[in-house]
Amino acid sequence: MTKPIVAIVGRPNVGKSTFFNRLIGERRAIIEDIPGTTRDRLYGDTFWNGREFTVVDTAGILFGDDDPTLPEAEINRRTRAQAEHAIAEADAIIFMVDGRDGLTAADAEVADILRTTAKPVVLAVNKCDSQERMLDAVEFYALNLGDPIPMSAFHGLGTGDVLDRLTEHFPPQTFDQAEERHLRVAIVGRPNVGKSSLLNRLLGQERSVVSPIPGTTRDPIDTTITYHGEPITLIDTAGIRRAGKIERGIEKYSVLRTLRAIERCDVALVLIDATEGITAQDTHIAGMVVEANKGIILVVNKWDAVVKDSHTYYEFEERVREAFKFVDYAPIVFVSALTGQRVSHLLDYAREVYAQRQKRVPTSELNTFLREAVLQQPPMAVKKGAHLRLYYAVQPQTEPPVFLFFANDGELVHWSYARYLENRLRERYGFQGTPIVIVFRSRE
Numbered sequence: 382m383t384k385p386i387v388a389i390v391g392r393p394n395v396g397k398s399t400f401f402n403r404l405i406g407e408r409r410a411i412i413e414d415i416p417g418t419t420r421d422r423l424y425g426d427t428f429w430n431g432r433e434f435t436v437v438d439t440a441g442i443l444f445g446d447d448d449p450t451l452p453e454a455e456i457n458r459r460t461r462a463q464a465e466h467a468i469a470e471a472d473a474i475i476f477m478v479d480g481r482d483g484l485t486a487a488d489a490e491v492a493d494i495l496r497t498t499a500k501p502v503v504l505a506v507n508k509c510d511s512q513e514r515m516l517d518a519v520e521f522y523a524l525n526l527g528d529p530i531p532m533s534a535f536h537g538l539g540t541g542d543v544l545d546r547l548t549e550h551f552p553p554q555t556f557d558q559a560e561e562r563h564l565r566v567a568i569v570g571r572p573n574v575g576k577s578s579l580l581n582r583l584l585g586q587e588r589s590v591v592s593p594i595p596g597t598t599r600d601p602i603d604t605t606i607t608y609h610g611e612p613i614t615l616i617d618t619a620g621i622r623r624a625g626k627i628e629r630g631i632e633k634y635s636v637l638r639t640l641r642a643i644e645r646c647d648v649a650l651v652l653i654d655a656t657e658g659i660t661a662q663d664t665h666i667a668g669m670v671v672e673a674n675k676g677i678i679l680v681v682n683k684w685d686a687v688v689k690d691s692h693t694y695y696e697f698e699e700r701v702r703e704a705f706k707f708v709d710y711a712p713i714v715f716v717s718a719l720t721g722q723r724v725s726h727l728l729d730y731a732r733e734v735y736a737q738r739q740k741r742v743p744t745s746e747l748n749t750f751l752r753e754a755v756l757q758q759p760p761m762a763v764k765k766g767a768h769l770r771l772y773y774a775v776q777p778q779t780e781p782p783v784f785l786f787f788a789n790d791g792e793l794v795h796w797s798y799a800r801y802l803e804n805r806l807r808e809r810y811g812f813q814g815t816p817i818v819i820v821f822r823s824r825e
């Protein structure tokens with residue numbers, strides 16, 4: 382099941398970030414506990430009315446921070462670009478305007494663009510901080526985008542109405558019951574790392590392509606192949622390079638497209654270009670995979686083009702390990718999409734990671750494990766001298782594996798102890814290539 386991607390668009394200063402932070406604020410604290418992934422948040426998961434979705438601060442993704450000193454023409458150009466990007470890549474759009482400023486020419490221009498899409502658009506009139514101000518929203522009927530919903534991101538007023546309207550538009554939930562579950566592999570990476578080449582190589586080697594599903598506007602192009610008698614779907618992010626109104630640079634590498642491919646996969650192959658070395662964008666993409674709790678394999682591509690001596694491999698591997706410390710459980714594979722070297726191993730690794738994600742540790746075994754782990758290193762509390770006890774553990778979920786540890790006071794457990802338990806679990810049970818989730822709960 383895919384989570385819808387919701388883009389927030391609008392002029393600078395209307396309150397997009399404030400609303401965004403309100404939506405994902407609580408989740409954020411949890412994510413930032415994952416070492417190595419702390420950074421400015423531009424997207425995050427949230428839910429409303431039982432529907433989970435990913436919200437994206439489109440402006441931040443496209444342009445970084447808004448610079449208030451930019452000329453107005455440039456600001457307007459950027460706002461339009463946001464809207465176009467959202468139309469192309471998101472499932473639904475929240476168009477935010479400023480109720481105190483009233484209707485501006487720039488808002489009207491963006492509305493012109495948004496009216497061309499069949500995707501749901503919710504018109505949120507922000508900064509309606511009081512009952513009287515709620516009435517300010519009516520002038521935005523002129524935009525012809527349906528009912529303007531008054532809200533205040535700041536005070537949390539009306540935000541529920543905006544979300545009601547939004548989730549109303551989501552397609553009915555389908556649980557893919559008819560569709561048989563099988564391994565889905567996404568190929569992700571920055572432009573030119575060799576995603577298309579690798580995909581073609583994988584398809585070329587496996588002659589029996591069963592069902593090339595033509596790419597819709599929603600999804601990247603999927604191809605299902607048969608590998609050792611089992612179907613594997615390859616999700617390609619490079620495949621669609623739509624010409625269109627979207628600006629250059631944006632069309633080539635789209636964070637939203639990468640995000641969507643990651644959301645839809647079980648295991649992501651994160652490609653790195655050996656000839657260019659590791660870049661911040663590479664680690665950022667790996668961070669996205671970890672946050673989505675998907676399986677991950679680090680693939681060093683173009684290995685054929687590297688001049689090697691006997692140390693090169695180990696040195697490069699060392700560099701990858703160092704840069705990707707936050708996914709020290711990810712297999713690293715050196716390949717050449719060009720020559721095909723070791724490419725066939727990738728699917729074996731992906732199958733193995735998929736199996737690791739489905740592993741379930743029986744409760745009795747888990748509790749033996751817990752006793753031993755605690756004996757080796759007693760739990761650390763966030764407060765000095767606090768009395769902390771871990772009672773028992775269960776694994777209620779797979780894909781990804783989730784472990785619940787019950788304590789006398791779950792909130793007392795120091796985060797580094799989660800890291801300790803994770804390391805012990807990995808030592809004993811593997812879980813190579815998949816994030817695992819550890820949660821502490823208080824037992825009454």
Ligand code: GDP
Pocket residue numbers: 391392393394395396397398399400447507508509510532533534535536
């Ligand atoms: P963005 O540029 O669209 O992301 O806007 P920001 O979220 O950075 O907000 C711009 C300014 O508007 C900040 O000073 C916010 O505190 C303020 N702001 C955001 N939401 C509200 C609101 O509901 N009411 C009022 N009065 N101010 C708000």
Ligand code: GDP
Pocket residue numbers: 570571572573574575576577578579619682683684685686716717718719720
């Ligand atoms: P994408 O943008 O990630 O889809 O990258 P492409 O598959 O289009 O590849 C970008 C460039 O790198 C092309 O010129 C490819 O021929 C080249 N390339 C891809 N894989 C390899 C490889 O394994 N070795 C070498 N030497 N070049 C490669």
